[in-house]
Amino acid sequence: MTELLRLLWTFLKLGAFTVGGGYAIIPLIHQEMTAAGYMTQTEALNMVAISQMTPGPLAINAATFAGMRTAGVAGALTATVGVVLPSFVLATLAGKYFFRFQESTLIRSMLSGMRPVVLALIAAAALELSRETFFWERAVPLWERVDLPALAVAAVCAVAALTVRKLPPALLIAAAGVFGALFLR
Amino acid sequence: MKQLLQIFTVMFRIGLTTVGGGLVMLPQMTREYADRRGWVSRDELFDLFAVAQSLPGVIAVNASILVGYRLAKIKGAAAAVLGAVLPSLLVLIAVAVWYDRFIDNPFVLGALRAVRGCVVALLFCVSLDMRKKAFPDGKAGDRLFSIAIAAAALALAFLTRVNLIWIILGGAAAGLLYSAARRKGGRRDGAS
Numbered sequence: 052m053t054e055l056l057r058l059l060w061t062f063l064k065l066g067a068f069t070v071g072g073g074y075a076i077i078p079l080i081h082q083e084m085t086a087a088g089y090m091t092q093t094e095a096l097n098m099v100a101i102s103q104m105t106p107g108p109l110a111i112n113a114a115t116f117a118g119m120r121t122a123g124v125a126g127a128l129t130a131t132v133g134v135v136l137p138s139f140v141l142a143t144l145a146g147k148y149f150f151r152f153q154e155s156t157l158i159r160s161m162l163s164g165m166r167p168v169v170l171a172l173i174a175a176a177a178l179e180l181s182r183e184t185f186f187w188e189r190a191v192p193l194w195e196r197v198d199l200p201a202l203a204v205a206a207v208c209a210v211a212a213l214t215v216r217k218l219p220p221a222l223l224i225a226a227a228g229v230f231g232a233l234f235l236r
Numbered sequence: 237m238k239q240l241l242q243i244f245t246v247m248f249r250i251g252l253t254t255v256g257g258g259l260v261m262l263p264q265m266t267r268e269y270a271d272r273r274g275w276v277s278r279d280e281l282f283d284l285f286a287v288a289q290s291l292p293g294v295i296a297v298n299a300s301i302l303v304g305y306r307l308a309k310i311k312g313a314a315a316a317v318l319g320a321v322l323p324s325l326l327v328l329i330a331v332a333v334w335y336d337r338f339i340d341n342p343f344v345l346g347a348l349r350a351v352r353g354c355v356v357a358l359l360f361c362v363s364l365d366m367r368k369k370a371f372p373d374g375k376a377g378d379r380l381f382s383i384a385i386a387a388a389a390l391a392l393a394f395l396t397r398v399n400l401i402w403i404i405l406g407g408a409a410a411g412l413l414y415s416a417a418r419r420k421g422g423r424r425d426g427a428s
Contacts, residue, residue: 170366
């Protein structure tokens with residue numbers, strides 16, 4: 052029971068403090084899961100990858116997966132309710148009272164400070180995840196520790212995402228998955 | 237009642253068929269609600285989407301709640317969010333149950349190895365993409381302020397173990413202080 056309450060609290064926080072959508076929740080969820088000892092780094096990384104490969108919003112997928120791994124079906128439900136609840140309260144209030152919600156100066160000036168933070172947090176997550184993703188944990192010379200094929204996949208993905216306008220990320224992820232299943236076994 | 241059921245099934249179908257994050261759900265919602273059914277106008281939907289993006293939380297969930305509320309008040313919001321979330325819940329519960337069994341499969345390991353690389357690349361691209369929104373053109377001071385905030389947040393997140401939520405709240409506080417200071421037409425506050 053206390054486990055479920057802790058999950059609920061964790062995911063309420065994540066739901067209430069992410070601005071800027073799915074990618075912004077990745078650094079937060081990663082930190083919460085590994086710091087609390089719910090998951091190893093690799094498992095957390097796999098969680099992000101799996102959430103990308105499955106249908107639906109990334110954050111909901113990650114929350115369900117994390118809750119399920121920590122406390123079974125009850126955990127999955129708790130985590131998902133936790134992420135959604137702040138949205139439900141805030142969005143229905145906005146739907147009721149709003150319409151000029153995002154034109155309020157107060158909200159605008161808060162967001163003007165939060166947006167650069169979100170950008171930085173995503174960049175920091177990318178840097179930290181790079182370490183986990185592209186390097187093996189082995190006491191061998193540095194050049195043998197680099198996972199070159201994975202790095203090459205990342206480079207191709209980055210170039211494709213930056214040059215082809217409106218390329219759906221799902222397509223890139225799917226292509227990478229097929230490539231990996233066939234050639235990186 | 238019939239409309240509630242329809243809201244639920246539309247969202248369920250969209251949730252089940254969009255891979256690659258919630259933002260892909262927005263164009264699908266436009267097609268279903270505005271183009272196909274004409275329940276709301278495109279303009280109104282885009283307004284709702286803008287609000288959905290500036291509220292905290294999952295954008296696709298916010299958007300479905302706002303559209304549901306617009307169509308059938310609180311019940312509509314509940315139907316929409318249930319429909320949007322349920323596919324994820326079911327699929328990911330199944331994935332998590334089977335995780336231990338498939339995670340050692342060489343095909344899965346290979347696929348995950350490549351997808352993880354791709355995800356990291358996408359994260360870099362997303363943060364690069366956000367720079368236009370995060371660092372507004374406008375006045376040079378505004379731009380400098382937001383770049384300084386980003387640099388401070390990056391250093392804190394990467395070099396320390398501080399909880400990221402505090403960094404986000406710090407950003408909000410800095411934004412408030414900055415615009416308060418600017419409105420007084422005077423000094424800039426360095427707190428962050």
